[in-house]
Amino acid sequence: MKILTGNDLKSGAVTWWTGVGWSLDVNDAADVGEDGAKIIAREEGAQNVFAAYVIDGVKTAEGVRPAHIKDRIRALGPTVRPDLTLKPSDPEAVNWVI
Amino acid sequence: MVEVQFRFRDDEAVNDPAVTVDAFTDQSNATAVRIEPGDDARALLPYLDQLALVEVNFPAWTDGRGYSSARVLREAGYTGEIRAVGDIVIDMLGHLKRCGFDAFAPEHPLNPTDAQNAFDRWDNVYQATADGRQPIWAKRHPAGV
Amino acid sequence: MYKYDEYDQQMVDTRVAEFRDQVRRRLSGELTEDQFRPLRLQNGLYLQLHAYMLRVAVPYGTLNSAQMKVLGDIADKYDRGYGHFTTRQNIQYNWIKLEDTPDILADLAKVEMHAIQTSGNCIRNISSDQYAGAAADELVDPRPYAELLRQWSSFHPEFLTLPRKFKIAVIASETDRAAMRLHDIGIKMVKNDAGEIGCQFYVGGGMGRTPMIGPMIKEFVPLDQLITYSEACLRVYNRYGRRDNKYKARIKILVHELGKDEYARQVEEEFAHLLSQGIEPPLAELERIKPYFDDPAFETDASDDLDLSDPDFRLWVERNCHAHKQAGYTIATVSLKPIGGIPGDASADQIRLMAQLAKDYSFDELRVTHAQNIVFPHVKKADLYTLWQKLDEAGLGTANLDSVGDIIACPGLDYCSLANARSIPVAQKISERFGSAEKQAEIGELKLKISGCINACGHHHAGHIGILGVDKKGVENYQLLLGGSEGADTSLGKITGPGFDEDGIVDAVEKATGVYLANRQEGERFLDTYRRIGMDPFKEAIYG
Numbered sequence: 125m126k127i128l129t130g131n132d133l134k135s136g137a138v139t140w141w142t143g144v145g146w147s148l149d150v151n152d153a154a155d156v157g158e159d160g161a162k163i164i165a166r167e168e169g170a171q172n173v174f175a176a177y178v179i180d181g182v183k184t185a186e187g188v189r190p191a192h193i194k195d196r197i198r199a200l201g202p203t204v205r206p207d208l209t210l211k212p213s214d215p216e217a218v219n220w221v222i
Numbered sequence: 223m224v225e226v227q228f229r230f231r232d233d234e235a236v237n238d239p240a241v242t243v244d245a246f247t248d249q250s251n252a253t254a255v256r257i258e259p260g261d262d263a264r265a266l267l268p269y270l271d272q273l274a275l276v277e278v279n280f281p282a283w284t285d286g287r288g289y290s291s292a293r294v295l296r297e298a299g300y301t302g303e304i305r306a307v308g309d310i311v312i313d314m315l316g317h318l319k320r321c322g323f324d325a326f327a328p329e330h331p332l333n334p335t336d337a338q339n340a341f342d343r344w345d346n347v348y349q350a351t352a353d354g355r356q357p358i359w360a361k362r363h364p365a366g367v
Numbered sequence: 368m369y370k371y372d373e374y375d376q377q378m379v380d381t382r383v384a385e386f387r388d389q390v391r392r393r394l395s396g397e398l399t400e401d402q403f404r405p406l407r408l409q410n411g412l413y414l415q416l417h418a419y420m421l422r423v424a425v426p427y428g429t430l431n432s433a434q435m436k437v438l439g440d441i442a443d444k445y446d447r448g449y450g451h452f453t454t455r456q457n458i459q460y461n462w463i464k465l466e467d468t469p470d471i472l473a474d475l476a477k478v479e480m481h482a483i484q485t486s487g488n489c490i491r492n493i494s495s496d497q498y499a500g501a502a503a504d505e506l507v508d509p510r511p512y513a514e515l516l517r518q519w520s521s522f523h524p525e526f527l528t529l530p531r532k533f534k535i536a537v538i539a540s541e542t543d544r545a546a547m548r549l550h551d552i553g554i555k556m557v558k559n560d561a562g563e564i565g566c567q568f569y570v571g572g573g574m575g576r577t578p579m580i581g582p583m584i585k586e587f588v589p590l591d592q593l594i595t596y597s598e599a600c601l602r603v604y605n606r607y608g609r610r611d612n613k614y615k616a617r618i619k620i621l622v623h624e625l626g627k628d629e630y631a632r633q634v635e636e637e638f639a640h641l642l643s644q645g646i647e648p649p650l651a652e653l654e655r656i657k658p659y660f661d662d663p664a665f666e667t668d669a670s671d672d673l674d675l676s677d678p679d680f681r682l683w684v685e686r687n688c689h690a691h692k693q694a695g696y697t698i699a700t701v702s703l704k705p706i707g708g709i710p711g712d713a714s715a716d717q718i719r720l721m722a723q724l725a726k727d728y729s730f731d732e733l734r735v736t737h738a739q740n741i742v743f744p745h746v747k748k749a750d751l752y753t754l755w756q757k758l759d760e761a762g763l764g765t766a767n768l769d770s771v772g773d774i775i776a777c778p779g780l781d782y783c784s785l786a787n788a789r790s791i792p793v794a795q796k797i798s799e800r801f802g803s804a805e806k807q808a809e810i811g812e813l814k815l816k817i818s819g820c821i822n823a824c825g826h827h828h829a830g831h832i833g834i835l836g837v838d839k840k841g842v843e844n845y846q847l848l849l850g851g852s853e854g855a856d857t858s859l860g861k862i863t864g865p866g867f868d869e870d871g872i873v874d875a876v877e878k879a880t881g882v883y884l885a886n887r888q889e890g891e892r893f894l895d896t897y898r899r900i901g902m903d904p905f906k907e908a909i910y911g
């Protein structure tokens with residue numbers, strides 16, 4: 125699948141396009157098919173997001189997994205500070221990245 | 223031609239078409255020339271008396287060669303108009319003026335209030351440049367004391 | 368330490384107002400991200416993997432305790448309770464909100480700090496020797512000259528949109544503790560035959576993808592021509608540095624392509640012209656700055672005796688303390704490299720504790736080192752044991768300076784959007800593998816440096832052992848380099864061969880140290896042995 129990610133203008137937080145809006149949780153990411161560029165232009169224009177780009181991902185039983193390690197780290201948080209990731213109480217979360 | 227949006231000179235605006243540096247040094251009796259980022263402003267030094275307008279083009283504002291071109295001309299004693307043209311953004315204005323620009327013709331007109339704020343921003347400056355403003359070190363040590 | 372006068376304060380306050388205005392224009396949509404990026408970068412504001420990142424300048428690495436305290440407070444108030452000290456003697460915060468940045472800058476301005484030109488294609492924060500003003504071996508204190516350059520380079524109207532970033536370092540001793548020749552301009556304070564102090568200029572050094580050691584281009588620039596000569600160096604670069612390819616835009620490429628003699632000739636021509644332009648501050652300005660860096664009120668009869676009966680303390684003194692010019696005092700370095708920790712990170716509480724300790728035991732002063740550690744420059748030996756105990760309680764008592772555990776590591780793929788691989792986990796694993804004091808002591812001085820990509824923020828080219836993260840078809844991979852150095856004997860490391868995975872690189876490092884231990888002669892450091900026996904024995908052990 126093709127998924128769309130960017131950063132929130134005010135906070136800089138990593139966000140994922142859900143089909144109707146932006147979410148902090150990569151598992152909410154929607155398949156944008158061929159529409160990525162169009163959505164980016166609209167959403168950046170409306171200041172809802174910036175530095176947005178389209179990436180490959182796969183949908184698994186556990187959720188959405190970005191194809192590249194860089195985006196998996198963006199989705200979770202720094203692997204060296206599990207306490208600051210989106211899943212601070214899940215010791216297995218880091219393995220999902222790698 | 224793009225409008226001059228800001229001008230800090232009292233003399234009559236020069237509107238002669240500007241020729242390229244190559245065309246100018248080759249022949250001509252033109253009184254206006256346009257410097258591109260890759261041109262050597264020093265090629266114009268023998269002809270400063272003849273010139274009334276030098277346009278310095280910024281195809282992209284992040285290419286800062288034009289700042290040096292303007293200072294080179296002012297340091298050589300050129301007193302005619304130096305006009306910044308092209309991709310001119312608010313945040314460059316004060317710095318351009320410090321390097322000797324006294325006219326500004328941005329490709330996309332700028333918000334006049336923001337521009338005025340940018341020109342007025344710095345009450346003091348750390349460096350001596352061709353604009354003649356007294357740098358902070360000179361104020362700290364009046365008359366070279 | 369330097370103190371702002373009304374002018375300096377006004378400059379910094381004006382910048383806060385300017386940036387507040389730029390942020391307002393960005394949030395209102397007047398500025399697009401493309402237009403805003405170069406502006407925010409000139410204020411040290413990046414976009415990184417998880418959020419905005421703010422880099423705060425620590426000019427020539429010197430801080431007072433009030434400033435250090437504010438750095439801790441900012442970490443709590445606007446970030447997630449920690450900061451990262453960098454190889455450029457600055458501090459970075461990883462979780463900053465755009466809306467908050469004007470207020471952060473305002474908080475910084477209150478203690479004479481800022482983020483001006485900590486990024487972007489302009490003259491960056493000036494770095495210097497972290498032992499300046501304290502080292503026994505310095506000719507003069509380099510910081511007054513660095514301060515003069517700081518003022519000259521701040522908002523220099525001609526040099527804000529250079530071809531690429533521009534880094535200047537100033538040192539004043541034979542032992543180069545600032546990697547001076549790996550800077551765009553390295554300045555070494557020297558004395559000429561007439562006994563006058565002046566500046567020796569090295570231009571065109573740098574790391575990144577094409578590392579180069581800067582050649583000397585002028586042996587002696589008198590103090591009353593320092594600014595004019597610097598301006599000439601920059602103008603030639605601004606006019607002729609390459610702008611067609613950002614990987615060839617650093618001044619090192621210009622100097623390399625022109626040849627150092629031709630570059631020096633062009634600078635000389637520009638210099639001769641600029642000398643008549645009246646751009647040099649009077650020497651009185653240097654004289655005004657100098658007293659700020661006068662020695663603190665040392666006790667002249669302080670004792671050199673130290674009670675070393677506590678073995679842990681003894682180890683720390685041996686590893687982390689350095690000779691001071693004043694009898695009875697020492698320079699103490701706090702290692703931000705606890706075993707298995709994140710190199711360069713410190714919590715808000717640790718930062719504030721160091722601020723308080725500097726006030727109590729180091730004449731209110733601290734330094735940030737390019738090895739990502741913190742220095743107390745002036746500690747009375749009589750106070751040293753108390754200082755160490757307080758540090759140790761807070762997890763800041765690690766005794767490993769310049770040894771294999773004192774690893775320099777860039778943020779890598781855990782934080783950095785340009786990274787190919789993570790640096791920090793590799794640093795942590797190596798640090799644990801070599802964690803025991805006995806092992807570190809056996810190996811002695813070994814500078815290990817890790818970068819997560821070719822940009823070399825972790826100085827991997829200059830490590831006795833360097834590690835470079837690369838991307839091998841989407842999987843993290845690490846190359847090993849041997850033989851780099853950034854001291855007075857600057858050299859660039861060479862790649863040993865094919866790369867490794869995360870565990871493989873840790874093993875490879877261990878094998879390399881094994882070769883050293885088996886081959887070293889009396890008194891040789893790792894680097895010395897490598898230089899003597901060459902790459903082959905290491906290759907054999909690692910790949911054989």
Ligand code: HEM
Binds near residue numbers: 413454455531
């Ligand atoms: C996390 C965000 C960072 C980004 C995006 C970044 C970006 C870069 C880039 C692109 C270069 C190569 C410049 C060139 O070759 O022209 C570079 C070089 C460098 N950076 Fe960083 N960097 C970051 C963090 C750091 C940190 C944390 C440090 C200190 C630990 C650092 C210190 C340096 C140094 C010392 C160099 C080499 C300078 C030279 O080439 O002369 N950077 N950085």
Ligand code: SF4
Binds near residue numbers: 779
């Ligand atoms: S070396 Fe690469 S990965 Fe490391 S901080 Fe610099 S740009 Fe990022």
